[in-house]
Amino acid sequence: MKCPHCDKEIPGITCPECQESIPEESSYCLYCGADLHTTSTEEDTTTSAGDADSIDFEDRISCSDGNCIGIIINGKCNICGRHYKGKKK
16 A cells, blocks of 8 residues: 555555555544444453443544544544643633
């Protein structure tokens, strides 16, 4: 898989749902939206569910990247990994 901006080779995997090539570090498929954590082992699914239980949705902070839907957990976005540099409300 190549970066559309710089043509650098990006390590990729195949989505188990739609068979498209996506970046190796993806949490979700870029094409069909499949949650790649739920298609892994049962242990990984349990860990992901435990992480969701520990999120306080009342005090969540959205990712500062306008194109990302993630939230800030432990100082960085849970989707894109961008570090949060702002102050909490």
